Amino acid sequence: MQRTLLSLGHGYSAQTLAAKLIAQGWRVIGTTRSADKAVRLAAQGVEPLIWPGNALTDALECATHLLTSIAPGADGDPVLAAHREELAKIRHLKWAGYLSTTGVYGDHKGGWVDENTPLTPTTARGKWRVRAEADWRALGNLPLHIFRLAGIYGPGRGPFKKLRDGSARLILKPNQYMSRIHVDDIACVLEASINRPAPGTAYNVCDDEPSPPEDVLLHAARLLGLPPPVAVAYASAEMTPMARSFYAESKRVRNDRIKHALDITLTYPSYREGLAALLTDP
Secondary structure (H helix, E strand, C coil), X not given: CCCXXXXXXXXXXXXXXXXXXXXXXXXXXXEECCHHHHHHHHHCCCEEEECCCCCCHHHHHHCCEEEECCCCECCECHHHHHHHHHHHCCCCCCEEEEEEEHHHHCCCCCCEECCCCCCCCCCHHHHHHHHHHHHHHHCCCCCEEEEEECEEEECCECCHHHHHHCCCEEEECCCCCECEEEHHHHHHHHHHHHHCCCCCCEEEEXXXXXXXXXXXXHHHHHHHCCCCCEEEXXXXXXXXXXXXXXXXXXXXXXXXXXXXXXXXXXXXXXXXXXXXXXXXXX
């Protein structure tokens, strides 16, 4: 039987994983809300499925593996809201993955957290994620793995564009630590988990060096040979609610489990290697 991944909410991280799997002969079905994006997915070798709008029944029946990347909202996880009963009957999946966020740990004032740290988010989005993780676990029948992703960067998602056009700013907040992960390393972790399933396990997916965001931006400016961006205090900075929420919590996230349980060696163990690889990215 051909290995088939059903990817719900086939976005940035899932597309990187899909490219690896398709090269190995996998079939990948990816859902999207956009007809235009469906065309782009088809060009990548993915079988696109518009959802909501089309039933998932056939795709669920033929899938051997399931990955969901769809973010929950105040009303909960949209996939579970629409297909909880259908998902609860599935018994044939070899692996299922839920992409969550390290935001579930909340604020630790720069302290370290791991997968055993209690989930105490302070932001609404973090609370929604905790609920979604619990709701997916509560199904009980899926070989479910939780992946708590740090801040994602990679091709098309880096600081260089804003530095080049002059819109980047150094937002300064004392003792502010954030963890990051390159999208290629996310794909490697997911692939390793598929090959070493351990249902019920949660994994932090982050690099080795949680760092203040200004350190990353200053390093990127040095790589470009540009002067440092204008510095602005967090308290007085004009920011979108989404951007401000990223600064609401400070923590350093441990990644020992992916290394020991999945034998992961990160391609980009810190932002330095990752930014160097992205230097020529537009």
